[in-house]
Amino acid sequence: QIQLVQSGPELKKPGESVKISCKASGYTFTDYAMNWVKQAPGNGLKWMGWINTQTGKPTYADDFKQRFVFSLETSASTAYLQINNLNIEDTATYFCTRGTGDYWGQGVMVTVSS
Amino acid sequence: DVVLTQTPPTLLATIGQSVSISCRSSQSLLHSNGNTYLNWLLQRTGQSPQPLIYLVSKLESGVPNRFSGSGSGTDFTLKISGVEAEDLGVYYCMQFTHYPLTFGSGTKLEIK
Numbered sequence: 001q002i003q004l005v006q007s008g009p010e011l012k013k014p015g016e017s018v019k020i021s022c023k024a025s026g027y028t029f030t031d032y033a034m035n036w037v038k039q040a041p042g043n044g045l046k047w048m049g050w051i052n053t054q055t056g057k058p059t060y061a062d063d064f065k066q067r068f069v070f071s072l073e074t075s076a077s078t079a080y081l082q083i084n085n086l087n088i089e090d091t092a093t094y095f096c097t098r099g100t101g102d103y104w105g106q107g108v109m110v111t112v113s114s
Numbered sequence: 115d116v117v118l119t120q121t122p123p124t125l126l127a128t129i130g131q132s133v134s135i136s137c138r139s140s141q142s143l144l145h146s147n148g149n150t151y152l153n154w155l156l157q158r159t160g161q162s163p164q165p166l167i168y169l170v171s172k173l174e175s176g177v178p179n180r181f182s183g184s185g186s187g188t189d190f191t192l193k194i195s196g197v198e199a200e201d202l203g204v205y206y207c208m209q210f211t212h213y214p215l216t217f218g219s220g221t222k223l224e225i226k
Contacts, residue, residue, distance in 0.1 A: 035215065045163065045206060047215040061214045095162055101153055101208060102174065104162040 002026035004096050004105035011111045012086050019082040020108045022096030029077035030054045032099035036070065036081050039107070040092040048094075051079060086112045116141050118207050120218035127197045128226045135221045137207035139188040144211070151211040154183055154192045157220075158203040166205075167192065199225055 049060040058070035155163040167183040
């Protein structure tokens with residue numbers, strides 16, 4: 001069956017970086033784009049952007065153009081989200097979601113605290 | 115950006131009651147290809163969002179048929195015909211007709 005399995009929770013200090021993964025299974029990875037979505041504690045969902053899994057080209061939403069990097073390891077059917085120079089406002093759960101939102105990862109809680 | 119306004123923000127329902135959630139868009143969600151890319155999701159506490167409906171009214175596989183979606187252009191509705199206890203959570207509409215993809219602010223369904 002189709003699954004998106006994300007890496008585990010992260011606890012980081014301000015200024016550090018984090019790289020979280022999203023491993024796809026049950027379908028051909030390159031047939032669907034991968035989106036990233038942020039959910040801050042108690043808040044709604046915010047789309048961060050997407051990555052073309054065929055070309056590796058990322059597209060970032062306006063609020064996520066500076067410190068955020070989407071990447072792929074196509075041979076492992078895995079997408080990555082890296083956040084550099086973390087700050088407190090990056091504390092959130094980050095979801096990967098396939099294509100049109102039909103499958104979602106379980107989310108990764110990233111906590112940034114000094 | 116397209117703004118999706120959901121009402122009501124909170125919904126209190128009894129088991130068996132039918133309820134509706136509205137999602138109004140600041141722009142028409144009709145794509146030039148004729149599709150309307152409006153989905154509904156349910157997020158239960160501590161879980162990732164679960165897709166319920168896509169393309170306005172199509173039920174995702176495995177979703178009970180007490181859920182239905184309707185609407186066109188800028189006005190959309192999710193209806194639950196006979197709420198069950200497992201339906202509690204936060205419902206979101208989302209659109210990807212226009213970039214950036216956007217979500218509604220959510221409607222929290224609570225069971226009396």
